[in-house]
Amino acid sequence: MSNLVILNPNTNALLTERLVEKASMLWGQGRVRGVTATIGAPYIASRVSHVVAEYAVLKLFETLKWGPHDKILMACFGDPAVKALREMTTLPVMGMAYAALKGCQQKETAIGIVTGGLPWKAMIEEFLRAEQLADGVVGVEVTEESGGVALSSEKDKLIQPIIEAAQRLIIEKKATSILMAGTGLSELKDEIAACLCVPVYCSFVESVIYFNMI
Structure with a gap:
């Protein structure tokens, strides 16, 4: 144990x-x-x-x-x-990133990654290449606001941008699942999932x- x-x-x-x-x-x-x-x-x-x-x-x-x-x-x-x-x-x-991606790749074949914070797009793309985890990932979309906003009293203002980022991945990149990257976004997973037509995964939960x- x-x-x-x-x-x-x-x-x-x-x-x-x-x-x-x-x-x-x-x-x-x-x-x-x-x-x-x-x-x-x-x-x-x-x-x-x-x-x-x-x-x-x-x-x-x-x-x-x-x-x-x-x-x-x-x-x-x-x-x-x-x-x-x-x-x-x-x-x-x-x-967390490695474990969440490995877990999702066992279940899904066209994963779109969404998170908060503009710098994270390039950082995640570099991570995927460096760790050879890009297989099955169709794209990365980010919002202007950091995922840390999800931990504040203003978390509601992050929900719609995250939904729109996920929808871009679904429509433009043909994502059949969404991985919400970052510990902050774990607070929003259920609300986001209710608004999307594909399975939504929380990176922290999947990593555990x-x-x-x-």
Whole structure:
């Protein structure tokens, strides 16, 4: 029986609590706990904040106590510092983006990815090429607003732009499923799914399911 440790590289502790709550319903008998970065942005939405998060994650890892049955999930779609952490520990370390994509690719053949924040389009496309995960992904669409808005009192203003981005992928790229990328968007999954004609997946949920299976 393994325990899941959710490592949140965003400095938003409330987000960590929400992720732990979601994962606890999916993980099975093992314990689920979360840890939150103390350096960097409340929500990663640019290359700069992503680089800072990599440093923050490495520093945080050094301060924590780990059990022999822990499995570590990096809760950011950019998978910051995952490869570096694998050099520092023999514990299993998994990135949310990698796990979510692998999980969806087992079920779907034409996946459209949507997220919030203009910089993420190029960042995700580069990630797909670098990790050889582009097979089955028909396109990436982003909104101007960061996915972090979904965690605020103004989250409703992100819903329609996300729906429109998904619809572009469905109509123009022939996507037959949508992967909502980012921990912030997990808060909007049900509302978005109700407005679309194809299956909608939450990257965090899919990553937990995949990580639990391997």
